Amino acid sequence: MAFLELNNVSKHFGGAPVLKDINLSVARGEFVAIVGFSGAGKTTLISLIAGLLKPAAGTLKLNDLEITGPGPDRGIVFQNYSLLPWLSVFENILLAVESVNPNWSAEKRKDHVEKHIAMVNLTPARDKKPGELSGGMRQRVSVARALAMDPQILLLDEPLSALDALTRATLQDEISRIRAETNKTVVLITNDPDEGIYLADRIIPLTAGPGATLGPSFTVEIPRPRDRKSINHDPHFKQLRREIVEFMLNSKTERHTAITKKLVLPDIEPEDLNLPRTMTGWRKTPIRKGELKEEAVEVKP
Amino acid sequence: MKTFKLDWIILPLLGMLAVLGLWEISSLTWAKDLPTPAKTWEVSRPYLAEPFAKRGEMDQGILRFIWYSLILVAKGYTLALIIGTPIGFMLGLSPTFTKIFDPIIQVLRPVSPLAWFPLGLMLFLSAGRNASELGALFTIAVCSMWPTVLNTAVGVRAIPQDYLNVAKVLKLSRTKTLFKVLIPATLPYMFTGFRLSLGIAWLVIVAVEMLIGRPGIGGFLWQEYNSAIYEHIILCIITIGVVGFILDRLMSLVEKRFKTA
Ligand SMILES: Nc1ncnc2c1ncn2[C@@H]1O[C@H](COP(=O)(O)OP(=O)(O)OP(=O)(O)O)[C@@H](O)[C@H]1O
């Protein structure tokens, strides 16, 4: 029986549907990657599962219970990390632990937090503020915070997209290792098919929006542990990648239009914590891509 | 513009010299009652030289007067923050609350301290001897709380959705959300409000003291006007300005600390 189950879920923000007829079922312990173009609605999908958004139609069930709001059974790693900049690494994670385990002793909470900081190799940065950390380190804190809540399912929204290739590779291995250690169910959102194939048991492409929907799922039959170097030469890997990319590009050919409008991509880039916040309430410069007034985008087949 | 060494001290000095010159010329030509800078300095010296002297109720060193005024300001200002901050939070958090109270706030905000003060006196009439002090506190609080109220409200509304999502996903309790997310995220705005409020409180105190004739920098000013010692009026104006400036600097130091927090 499916652990996470989405049935004909659709979502719109007033206008055209962003997602429609989403059907997804994830088994307990499974690692599923969802690959999609930028702006297709990946964050929207993960927010629906997290319970931060309500679907316009359809049902979402976790463990046969309808998802009505956020809950500690789902740990989420946001695309832009979303750490609280006024709390240290330790305090950020502690906040989650305190909230999920109110009856634990202070000692036990502290140990639990330390354990998760160690799990993502951040013990030396334990007392730093997020603003003093690199993007990769912030993302690890975010992963540690999600894991420290001991969720039944881990939702990762493009956790590595904002990072450089090398850091990305390191963190992919870290996610892979943590997954092996904890055996959690994982839904990973990514824009990189290779990343999905390397990490997941199953890959599902999200077609180009608006009105994006999930395509057929591709099972990755590469045994674990997977080796980054040799995987590139694996014929199964190559074929999978070809099929997935082909499917996604085909889904895009159907929409060949040029659009110029304000694209609201709320989470596309992390907030720059180093920029001073002005006192009057209005920031002079946009601190995120989503705050840019206008963006011209040419959509080609 | 090209800058040179020491320009930070020389340029302001130039400005001061220009104003002093204008003042000197004015008092020699069209404003015969205006004491010259030299005369002002001469007459004010005892008040500056012995800033803590107490020769009589209304004849004290300048720092003593400042001290009296600051104490009253501190009380009224604290009251303003205690009342203003929660109101600001409620305005920021609840659109309904905003709809209900925003028009009233917009109407009360521009009312001058001179108009509030009689109401304050009237409200605390029964307090007898303390009536004027309580009326003054009421006036300072009512006049100076608006920047705190409005800036806090703006700050709460400007909290990034991401932080609110974190609070939801972590299932933070209401108190935790307030103290770990809402307040820290709003602090920079709150402190801007606090700084502006302090400026207004200092403006109001002078007006209020003039009305009640209580020892303090404003009371002193009014008394010296009545006794036609015009040099002291100028002394008071400069003092009030300098103190206000120092208060603002101090607050902006505090404000800066929370800027990137
Ligand atoms: N709160 C919102 N209000 C209105 N429109 C929204 C909102 N959130 C998302 N959208 C729209 O939904 C579409 C999908 O957005 P979403 O953030 O889910 O994309 P994404 O796949 O996560 O993109 P990216 O890869 O850039 O993160 C976009 O066109 C966006 O404009």
Ligand SMILES: [Mg+2]
């Ligand atoms: Mg996204």
